[in-house]
Amino acid sequence: VSAPAASAGSDDDRMARVALSRLVEPGDHRVVSLVAELGAVKLRELLSQDPESSGLRTDVHARLPTLDPERDLDLATRQGIRFVTPGDDEWPSRLDDLMRAEILQERVGPPLGLWVKGPLRLDQLAESVAVVGSRSSTTYGDDVAAAISAVVASSGRPVVSGAAFGIDVAAHRGALSMEGPTVAILACGADRDYPMAHQALLRHLAKTCAVISELPPGCAPTRGRFLSRNRLIAALTRGTVVVEAAVRSGALNTANWAGRLNRPLMGVPGPVTSGPSQGVHQLVRSGAATLVTNGAEVLEVVGDSGSHLVEAPHAPARPRDRLSRRLAQVLDAVPVASPAPVDSIASAAGIGLVEVSSALTNLHRNGLVERSQSGWRLAPAAQL
Amino acid sequence: VSAPAASAGSDDDRMARVALSRLVEPGDHRVVSLVAELGAVKLRELLSQDPESSGLRTDVHARLPTLDPERDLDLATRQGIRFVTPGDDEWPSRLDDLMRAEILQERVGPPLGLWVKGPLRLDQLAESVAVVGSRSSTTYGDDVAAAISAVVASSGRPVVSGAAFGIDVAAHRGALSMEGPTVAILACGADRDYPMAHQALLRHLAKTCAVISELPPGCAPTRGRFLSRNRLIAALTRGTVVVEAAVRSGALNTANWAGRLNRPLMGVPGPVTSGPSQGVHQLVRSGAATLVTNGAEVLEVVGDSGSHLVEAPHAPARPRDRLSRRLAQVLDAVPVASPAPVDSIASAAGIGLVEVSSALTNLHRNGLVERSQSGWRLAPAAQL
Numbered sequence: 001v002s003a004p005a006a007s008a009g010s011d012d013d014r015m016a017r018v019a020l021s022r023l024v025e026p027g028d029h030r031v032v033s034l035v036a037e038l039g040a041v042k043l044r045e046l047l048s049q050d051p052e053s054s055g056l057r058t059d060v061h062a063r064l065p066t067l068d069p070e071r072d073l074d075l076a077t078r079q080g081i082r083f084v085t086p087g088d089d090e091w092p093s094r095l096d097d098l099m100r101a102e103i104l105q106e107r108v109g110p111p112l113g114l115w116v117k118g119p120l121r122l123d124q125l126a127e128s129v130a131v132v133g134s135r136s137s138t139t140y141g142d143d144v145a146a147a148i149s150a151v152v153a154s155s156g157r158p159v160v161s162g163a164a165f166g167i168d169v170a171a172h173r174g175a176l177s178m179e180g181p182t183v184a185i186l187a188c189g190a191d192r193d194y195p196m197a198h199q200a201l202l203r204h205l206a207k208t209c210a211v212i213s214e215l216p217p218g219c220a221p222t223r224g225r226f227l228s229r230n231r232l233i234a235a236l237t238r239g240t241v242v243v244e245a246a247v248r249s250g251a252l253n254t255a256n257w258a259g260r261l262n263r264p265l266m267g268v269p270g271p272v273t274s275g276p277s278q279g280v281h282q283l284v285r286s287g288a289a290t291l292v293t294n295g296a297e298v299l300e301v302v303g304d305s306g307s308h309l310v311e312a313p314h315a316p317a318r319p320r321d322r323l324s325r326r327l328a329q330v331l332d333a334v335p336v337a338s339p340a341p342v343d344s345i346a347s348a349a350g351i352g353l354v355e356v357s358s359a360l361t362n363l364h365r366n367g368l369v370e371r372s373q374s375g376w377r378l379a380p381a382a383q384l
Numbered sequence: 385v386s387a388p389a390a391s392a393g394s395d396d397d398r399m400a401r402v403a404l405s406r407l408v409e410p411g412d413h414r415v416v417s418l419v420a421e422l423g424a425v426k427l428r429e430l431l432s433q434d435p436e437s438s439g440l441r442t443d444v445h446a447r448l449p450t451l452d453p454e455r456d457l458d459l460a461t462r463q464g465i466r467f468v469t470p471g472d473d474e475w476p477s478r479l480d481d482l483m484r485a486e487i488l489q490e491r492v493g494p495p496l497g498l499w500v501k502g503p504l505r506l507d508q509l510a511e512s513v514a515v516v517g518s519r520s521s522t523t524y525g526d527d528v529a530a531a532i533s534a535v536v537a538s539s540g541r542p543v544v545s546g547a548a549f550g551i552d553v554a555a556h557r558g559a560l561s562m563e564g565p566t567v568a569i570l571a572c573g574a575d576r577d578y579p580m581a582h583q584a585l586l587r588h589l590a591k592t593c594a595v596i597s598e599l600p601p602g603c604a605p606t607r608g609r610f611l612s613r614n615r616l617i618a619a620l621t622r623g624t625v626v627v628e629a630a631v632r633s634g635a636l637n638t639a640n641w642a643g644r645l646n647r648p649l650m651g652v653p654g655p656v657t658s659g660p661s662q663g664v665h666q667l668v669r670s671g672a673a674t675l676v677t678n679g680a681e682v683l684e685v686v687g688d689s690g691s692h693l694v695e696a697p698h699a700p701a702r703p704r705d706r707l708s709r710r711l712a713q714v715l716d717a718v719p720v721a722s723p724a725p726v727d728s729i730a731s732a733a734g735i736g737l738v739e740v741s742s743a744l745t746n747l748h749r750n751g752l753v754e755r756s757q758s759g760w761r762l763a764p765a766a767q768l
Binding site for chain 1: 524
């Protein structure tokens with residue numbers, strides 16, 4: 001009796017998904033499971049016929065007839081917002097990970113679709129990196145977030161964050177400072193400027209990159225929606241960097257999602273005396289996050305295995321590096337403080353008197369030892 | 385023809401060890417291996433009979449007759465310095481790890497004995513913790529080193545360090561601030577005040593705890609002796625904490641020794657923008673060191689398994705923590721910014737109108753939501 005299931009990507013499928021996304025909160029695992037089983041069109045149909053069949057609340061049944069998805073889509077289009085569904089070419093395949101059984105057990109699944117304002121295609125997020133953190137960040141945290149984001153965006157990888165105060169906005173701005181791609185994922189409609197203080201930033205992102213939301217235009221941010229949004233940030237990106245995070249914070253919620261989704265999780269350390277770094281230190285201590293200190297190390301983690309290898313930092317070369325093994329052996333036996341005669345240096349070095357004497361002359365010529373009445377000692381240039 | 389081998393701990397053994405320790409640099413692996421095989425007395429005898437038999441340099445043979453170990457010991461005793469050998473009760477058994485084959489491959493072995501100035505028995509070091517780091521430390525590093533050392537010493541565990549400028553002296557002082565035990569291990573004779581600026585500290589340690597050296601009294605510090613001293617710091621302690629360390633530094637040398645000796649290695653993070661923290665971040669990144677942020681976490685690592693468990697830091701309780709699951713569900717659906725009417729909150733919460741309405745009244749009474757003409761929104765107290 002029902003019409004044949006509309007294929008994913010069809011107009012019917014799109015309309016059904018818009019309608020369903022108005023009915024339930026983001027990622028509602030019951031609706032997501034039913035859509036996976038029956039298709040969105042069929043589910044919408046069943047819900048309008050039989051309120052009990054779905055196991056959903058009866059208010060869903062009551063609200064269904066009041067919806068007007070065609071008008072929703074039309075209004076969105078006029079605001080420059082498109083609704084991307086799993087049937088679309090640009091749909092980011094990473095979101096499929098949200099269908100895994102262990103994720104559905106958390107009573108949450110993938111989005112029914114994503115509302116996108118901006119020219120960036122969602123499949124370009126495949127190589128993106130999330131940079132998130134505390135809203136009550138320190139200047140140190142902001143600076144490091146911006147520096148890391150600048151390097152990530154310079155490599156062509158979009159920097160994904162949540163447009164919140166603190167680390168989020170520092171991350172967006174760091175990417176923009178290099179004219180690199182950066183994307184905001186919101187906990188309210190993609191048409192809303194939240195927080196209001198970031199209106200100019202959000203409009204710029206919508207014009208040049210993308211502002212993304214799982215919620216239909218007009219929806220207000222709630223705590224529940226922030227938590228759902230955090231799972232999207234983790235799911236859409238290749239890895240997540242937490243810059244500063246208080247012990248209980250939204251950033252740690254995103255970090256947990258990255259862990260559940262097997263995405264590399266990275267943490268930037270800070271002073272142990274700094275509250276906003278406590279959460280990050282916990283993540284590193286527990287083994288959940290890899291410690292990173294700059295953008296190159298982030299690229300090493302999210303890059304293809306073996307690419308972007310970072311050379312470990314090394315100290316500048318010292319004069320003693322250029323010495324032969326024998327000369328270094330003599331130098332290592334020269335006293336640091338009070339001068340000693342040649343014979344005592346020779347016995348400490350375990351090398352004969354004549355050789356040590358000529359070695360000391362050589363070292364003296366190179367400014368590495370000092371000579372006095374009572375013997376030889378290290379010159380300042382050769383101090384440890 | 386030779387006398388029967390003197391047993392370890394005998395006066396002959398002690399004298400032979402004093403003589404040998406005057407002949408070679410600390411931890412000379414050839415002498416150490418021969419002592420292990422033949423005993424110190426026999427080796428001394430052989431060296432004086434046949435310069436070639438030992439494979440040691442002939443200058444050893446030439447210098448042997450000039451030595452006067454009895455006088456050395458006598459002079460040391462008058463300075464309040466005792467020579468502790470493997471035959472003595474207080475000999476720290478941890479040093480046996482330096483006899484392991486993979487350590488001897490590094491061309492270095494255990495000390496022939498230790499010169500000790502101070503009342504602390506060496507076997508009390510069994511539970512000690514090394515706190516080491518950069519001589520060019522920051523105020524941040526000094527403060528954290530002192531705070532960690534204060535906690536470690538308060539637990540009764542000696543804090544071991546090298547009496548150098550920077551982190552070392554901060555560690556000693558942190559322990560002393562709690563009147564806890566702390567021990568300096570030097571790269572020169574235990575009678576020498578090096579560095580001179582720490583004369584008062586070293587004399588205080590020698591009076592109340594211990595100043596230890598592998599080198600006979602009078603010996604001057606050399607670069608080679610600093611490196612040997614670092615192996616002793618790692619070997620004598622249960623674990624090593626590195627507070628700040630430049631990329632190439634003595635502290636990292638101590639850290640490497642801790643690794644080779646399978647001692648727990650801990651690193652204190654700092655700002656990624658701080659040079660002295662770079663070396664520590666490398667240790668944590670490479671997996672060589674565990675990140676620690678305070679003394680309790682250090683005790684957790686070095687304590688007996690399961691003791692000293694640290695409770696993860698947690699944020700102060702928030703008003704919403706006390707809510708029932710249903711009330712929290714309603715609160716999570718209340719807009720953060722612009723107020724919304726009851727019915728939109730009810731549909732976001734997925735809960736019936738009547739229940740939501742009474743829940744909002746309850747939340748309002750608890751100061752978690754605000755009411756206005758256009759509906760409800762979160763009160764500041766309930767903001768994320």
